[in-house]
Amino acid sequence: MDSSARQKDSLAERLERIDRRVVYLLIALALSLPIIFGWKLPPAEMETADSFFRVVDELQPQQGKIVLIASDWGPGTQAENKPQTMIAMEHLMRKRIPFALISITPYAAPFLESMPRDIKEKLEAETPGETWNYGTDWINFGYRPGLIIMIQGLAKASDLHEVLKTDVSGTPLADLSIMDGVHTIRDISMLMEFTGLVSAFNYWVQFFQADGYRPPFVHGCTSITIPEAYIYYVSKQIVGLYEGVAGAAWYETLLTKKYPGRESGTALKINTSLAVAHVVIIALMILGNIGFLVRRGDS
Amino acid sequence: MNSAETALFGLPWWQAFVGGICTIAIFSFLYKENPFYRFFEHLYIGIATGIGVMATINTFLWPTVLKPMVGADRIPFPDGTYAEPYNEFYLLYLIPIAFGSLYYFILSRKHNWLAQLVIGFTLGYGGGLAFKATFNEMLPQLEDSFRPLYVAQQGAQSGIDWLATLSNLVFLFTLLTALSYFFFTFRRSEGGPAEKSALAGRWMMMGCFGAFFGATIMARMALLVERLEFLINKWFPLFFA
Structure with a gap:
């Protein structure tokens, strides 16, 4: 083997066997640069998120009706589920549609407290004079254990006040005006469910229905569960879907189009970082394959 | 202590500081396995378990089961009386609590058959719910396949x-x-x-x-x-x- 062939071989070998720590470093850089420099790429248009936006936008505030937001995620998937939940919540708050927060995951509890308050602060800063208040614009039922037993109990309840009794801080539901007239599943005008767990999503699909009624159901999943969640969208069991953080980023674009003065959230930032990292991953895959093909050609 | 110092070592400062240390400790595994990573991994598992247990006690067991059972959910008046009388029927909660507690007999060789009663019950209702769940979930998909x-x-x-x-x-x-x-x-x-x-x-x-x-x-x-x-x-x- 002459020296040029040896050189070619070693280059191909190096391309094929890039140290994993170098790959990690490149990925970390690719993800960090857009955050450091504040780059924002326009997100891809998504029909599923379009549909999510449309059904929420068509919803009108009605006395005695609330939207139920099942926020079944914790710190592990907050990168995707938090922007999703917040953007949907913001849309509801802007439309003055009251909503209730609930979770079957204990790790969601702090987020159920902080998210609506963060949005309230943002909206009140944006529109001086207007206020959003706990108990009239939203309510927090907190973490409710029991999984399917709890979900089925909610769906079949003849009076939700009896089943839930109090909000997260122990205030009786009768003392909170948002719950006036809200008694059964039929008073829930929409169910929004955000999770990284397929099983949590399945529980709501399977058990949150009673007497032939199931509220329109929209869902936000993490990227890893998109292929599974898509089945439910195609079969119309859900009428809107956030496909990971990319779905939230597109939703954010739609919301900014509708409310031009709004300050954009984190979904666009994360989505841009992901796009750059994907380019790096694809480039690494191509390089690895070139190395493999060159070596195979030589041998 | 001035406001700048308070901000420097205040609770949010420490929260972010400890959060950063934990994150770096977990990421250190990407370089290689090390005791720093191992310690924080165990810490994370312990905290996650503790949060789960406490959240269940604080948001369900105490307010929904134990508080009504001991009558602590009633509003007291200054003269020592209560807004409503104690409801003895809440003591019926003791029956499912006792039945569920039989599960701990799984640790006993002699009496572990008692735990099997609970397991059998769980499997029974689980099977029934799974049957219903399959129909609720799959039928619309089956219908959509036509x-x-x-x-x-x-x-x-x-x-x-x-x-x-x-x-x-x-x-x-x-x-x-x-x-x-x-x-x-x-x-x-x-x-x-x-x-x-x-x-x-x-x-x-x-x-x-x-x-x-x-x-x-x-x-x-x-x-x-x-x-x-x-x-x-x-x-x-x-x-x-």
Whole structure:
């Protein structure tokens, strides 16, 4: 083997066997640069998120009706589920549609407290004079254990006040005006469910229905569960879907189009970082394959 | 202590500081296995378990079960009386509590049959719910799988909607071939249509697994970007702001 062939071989070998720590470093850089420099790429248009936006936008505030937001995620998937939940919540708050927060995951509890308050602060800063208040614009039922037993109990309840009794801080539901007239599943005008767990999503699909009624159901999943969640969208069991953080980023674009003065959230930032990292991953895959093909050609 | 110092060592400062240390400790595994990583991994598991237990006690067991049982949910008046009388029926909660507690007999060799009563009960209701769940979940999907192989244009246009028709054909092909892959009850003749169909089904599933893998990479990157965002925007400024 002459020296040029040896050189070619070693280059191909190096391309094929890039140290994993170098790959990690490149990925970390690719993800960090857009955050450091504040780059924002326009997100891809998504029909599923379009549909999510449309059904929420068509919803009108009605006395005695609330939207139920099942926020079944914790710190592990907050990168995707938090922007999703917040953007949907913001849309509801802007439309003055009251909503209730609930979770079957204990790790969601702090987020159920902080998210609506963060949005309230943002909206009140944006529109001086207007206020959003706990108990009239939203309510927090907190973490409710029991999984399917709890979900089925909610769906079949003849009076939700009896089943839930109090909000997260122990205030009786009768003392909170948002719950006036809200008694059964039929008073829930929409169910929004955000999770990284397929099983949590399945529980709501399977058990949150009673007497032939199931509220329109929209869902936000993490990227890893998109292929599974898509089945439910195609079969119309859900009428809107956030496909990971990319779905939230597109939703954010739609919301900014509708409310031009709004300050954009984190979904666009994360989505841009992901796009750059994907380019790096694809480039690494191509390089690895070139190395493999060159070596195979030589041998 | 002035306000700047309070901000420096206040609770939010420590929260962000400890959060950054934990994040870096977990990421140190990417370089190589080390005791720093191992310690924080155990810490994380312990905290997660503790949060789960305490959340169940604080949000369910105490307010919904124990508080009414001991009558602590009643509003007291200054003269020592209560807004409502004590409801003895809440003591009936003791029956399911006692029954559920039988599960702990699983630790006893002599009496572990008592735990089996609880397990049997759990399996029974679990089976019943699973039966219902399958129908609620699968029937709409089954219904959706009956798709027309000729889709007409919507609205004023007439003729065939080629895209929708092609989409339904691909769907039907994938459905049938993937199902045929899982027929293990008869012998497929070599090179016969059943084997070819199963092979096509396998290829279709490979495409699906590829989509899953791509989605997995995207999800993992999203988890990482959230931590990086925390380090860049909240942790590093602790030292340089």
